[in-house]
Amino acid sequence: MKKAIAILCVTVFSLHAFAVDKKDSVDFYIGINPIAPFTGIPNQFTNLYLPLATNLETGLAVNFGLISNRHNAEVRLSAGKPNSLFSLWQMHSGYLYLIPQQNSNDLYLGGFLKYYHLKNTGTTTNYQSVISYAAVGYRIRKDVFYFDLRLNQNIYALSWSNLENSSLDSNFVFSTYRDISPVLPYFSFTITYELGRY
Numbered sequence: 001m002k003k004a005i006a007i008l009c010v011t012v013f014s015l016h017a018f019a020v021d022k023k024d025s026v027d028f029y030i031g032i033n034p035i036a037p038f039t040g041i042p043n044q045f046t047n048l049y050l051p052l053a054t055n056l057e058t059g060l061a062v063n064f065g066l067i068s069n070r071h072n073a074e075v076r077l078s079a080g081k082p083n084s085l086f087s088l089w090q091m092h093s094g095y096l097y098l099i100p101q102q103n104s105n106d107l108y109l110g111g112f113l114k115y116y117h118l119k120n121t122g123t124t125t126n127y128q129s130v131i132s133y134a135a136v137g138y139r140i141r142k143d144v145f146y147f148d149l150r151l152n153q154n155i156y157a158l159s160w161s162n163l164e165n166s167s168l169d170s171n172f173v174f175s176t177y178r179d180i181s182p183v184l185p186y187f188s189f190t191i192t193y194e195l196g197r198y
Helices: 002-019 036-040 044-053
Strands: 026-032 060-068 071-083 086-100 106-120 125-142 145-161 169-172 186-197
Touching (some): 036 044, 036 071, 044 186, 060 186, 071 106, 086 125
Antiparallel strands (some): 026 186, 071 086, 106 125, 125 145, 145 169, 145 186
């Protein structure tokens, strides 16, 4: 787990150095995923299907980012209980390239690394993964607020567990819900607030 967090931290600092052009001002923002807290409500729709609209984020889900010119570095954190048996926390770090549109809106595309830690609270069994995924989205700007709609597609995962006789596994993973579809992107909606320009 420490190695996974170290990899993500190095990624965040690398993205920061890459994204910031010293000639340009930098916008900082903070946001929330307003749908993620509802994934913990105990019923089939909220536990199984609503996560498809939250990029599998559950509970409290916040994001932090900086924008310099057309470059956007972002970190996302979430922690919650997707159901009564499990707790889940995640950390995402990634880079987005912005394609400016009319009215100060942005179309963007990019990639992320995600650390995913699922724990069975009854047995203390841990399931952990580092997952790469691609993102494409559209950000609507209204004064100091951004309304962000995003499509996220998992690509590759390294996974491990503390179960006996388990080992590190790596593979392409295009869908967590393989019974629904072998390739299944996840949506996310975020409301962000611009902290200021420096």
